[in-house]
Amino acid sequence: MKTFRNILLLLLLFCGSTLYLPAAGPLKKPLHFVPSDSVIVWGGDRSDIRATALAASPSLKCRETTLSPADMAQAKHTIKSWEKDILPELNPLGGLGEAYDDSRVLELSKMLTLGGKLFLLTADAQYMNVVERASLNALLHMLRPGDMNFEKHTAAQALINASGMFYAYDDEGVFVNLYVNSSTHIKTDHHDLVIDQLTSMPHEPRVKLRISGLSKGQHPLKVALRIPDWAMGGLPKEMPFLLEGVPAHMPTIYVNGREETYQMENGYLVIRRKWNSGDEIFFDFPFSTTALRPSRNGKAKGTALTLQRGPLVYGFRQPATDCILPEGQHFKEQEEPSEEGHSIVAATCHNADGSQVLLKAEPVMDGTEYLWLKCEK
DSSP, X not given: OHHHHHHHHHHHHHHTOOOOOOOOOSSXXXXXXXXXXXXXXXOSSTTOHHHHHHHHOTTOOOOOOOOOHHHHHTHHHHHHHIIIIIGGGBOTTSOBSSTTOGGGHHHHHHHHHHHHHHHHHHOOHHHHHHHHHIIIIIXXXXXXXXXXXXXXXHHHHHHHHHGGGSEEEOSSEEEEXXXXXXXXXXXXXXXXXXXXXXXXXXXXXXXXEEEEOOOSSOEEEEEEEEOOHHHHTOOOTTSSEEEESOOOSOOOOEETTEEOOOEEETXXXXXXXXXXXXXXXXXXXXXXXXXXXXXXXXXXXXXXXXXEETTEEEEXXXXXXXXEEOTTOOOEEOSXXXXXXXXXXXXXXXXXXXXXXEEEEEEGGGTOOBOOEEEOO
16 A cells, blocks of 8 residues: 555656646656557557557547646656655566556556656656566456456556557657557657558567658658667666576667667667668567566575566466476477467476476466466575
């Protein structure tokens, strides 16, 4: 209940407080999300968060995330409260409290709205990293097949709201926040363009973006691509878990088949150049199965671990807390996919009685119910 009160307090500060504090966001001029009705999305499975939410509740509408003057006035305080009160409560799925606990979905929904607001104020990728983690893991798991109830309806609404955060813009250009097959028309006082995104995310690492709709000639434009925490190797130390074995290299970015230079800014890979209609951006994320470990102050504690592959957290169909992953053993992708058509990873583990078992893990969004196993060291 303490966390719930903290989140409500933060939302009140953002949405209704008349207490004035000096404008505190690091950006002199905040960002804006591209409205959800300007984004067409298509997909083929449950990782299409908009389609999955509408399949659960077809009448839902996106509640667009925007900023008020009070939001900007309270920014510094809210950023500190996010770090102190919210990040320590996150679980590996991006939910609050215990993993697989659907009872706190209303808090989670409010938290994601808050994260969206903080992103608009700061252009910091850490907030969209949380939106991605929660959407593709905690919320999709809540929408597993079954009768509709309050928790599922709230999860579906949160996913629809998250679909309004796919893209953002400022006076310089465009931010690509979430990787999903989509086409968006972005028209502002400074730019008028279309971005088509073709990707195999969240299951495979490939992303291709095509820019079109520009008037004749070259146009100076910033394109900012979010590099997720699972691809950069770092989670905020305030989180009670950490990633091990994340690749330490950045993706190589190609524009029209040639390697492109870029800058890193607050977790975004930023390309500044003059663009023509038809220009294409292509890259692959570092993609591997990594370990998620409970932690304190950024250091692993205990012997428990679970798995993450790209943005997807993996779990087990049966309890695995008595299984031990021997030192040097790694989970590897299997040739046969799951019933849902998604990648399965497996490793040979030891049972408590010393016998061996091939332990298989599947994406949490497919309905797994168990998260943790033990590692030998």
